[in-house]
Amino acid sequence: MKCGERGAMIDDQHVEQELPPLDTLAARLEYLFEKIRPTPEELGDSHEPGRKYTNREIADKINATAGETGVTISAAYIGELRRGVASDPRTSHIRALASVFGVNTGYFVDDAAARRTQEQLTLLSELRRMDVKQVALRQVLTDNGLSATDTQLIEQMVARLRAVAEGAGSGEDGAAPGDRS
CATH class of the missing domain: 1.10.260.40 (lambda repressor-like DNA-binding domains)
Known part of the structure; x- marks a missing residue:
């Protein structure tokens, strides 16, 4: 709130x-x-x-x-x-x-x-609810002509990359840090 x-x-x-x-x-x-x-x-x-x-x-x-x-x-x-x-x-x-x-x-x-x-x-x-940076990213993407669907897809990709990076730091995802092919 x-x-x-x-x-x-x-x-x-x-x-x-x-x-x-x-x-x-x-x-x-x-x-x-x-x-x-x-x-x-x-x-x-x-x-x-x-x-x-x-x-x-x-x-x-x-x-x-x-x-x-x-x-x-x-x-x-x-x-x-x-x-x-x-x-x-x-x-x-x-x-x-x-x-x-x-x-x-x-x-x-x-x-x-x-x-x-x-x-x-x-x-x-x-x-x-979201990180203000994400909202700014959404606005930039929208201003550059991306559709709402494309913008949402990019946001999901960013969120997934963050989760992978966080998992790599703690070894939670089972892959060794640095092993990202």
Whole structure:
């Protein structure tokens, strides 16, 4: 897990190649609940790391800034938005939700903005999951016209070469070091 904007943690346990459709406000909000997690500071010592935010925690974060923003929200209303029972929130609620999750307000109303945010969250997860050098290599290969399949094949070859090299150093693969024909 890694801190994103606003100090929130982003779940990096499952990076999906195919992004799920975000065709409703409920789907977009639920996606944020799935991907953005409380920071260790927010959890303290009493809670399990990596868990999702609760509706109450998000409401409390929004309500904590009510003196500055004038916006309050209930945990029950957030639950209704997540389930699609309520689907036409006030603009101030959209702004508050975007702020608390550290995303652009356009995420909730614009398909292109939602897709960009989704891709950015996926990339952040991938950056943490993989060595940043691999991500840079992928970008260079893509920029040079290689297909996603070719790029994946090269990444697999690099990973296999690393595994062989590590095995050679410890003699784990049964071959003598230097015996690489």
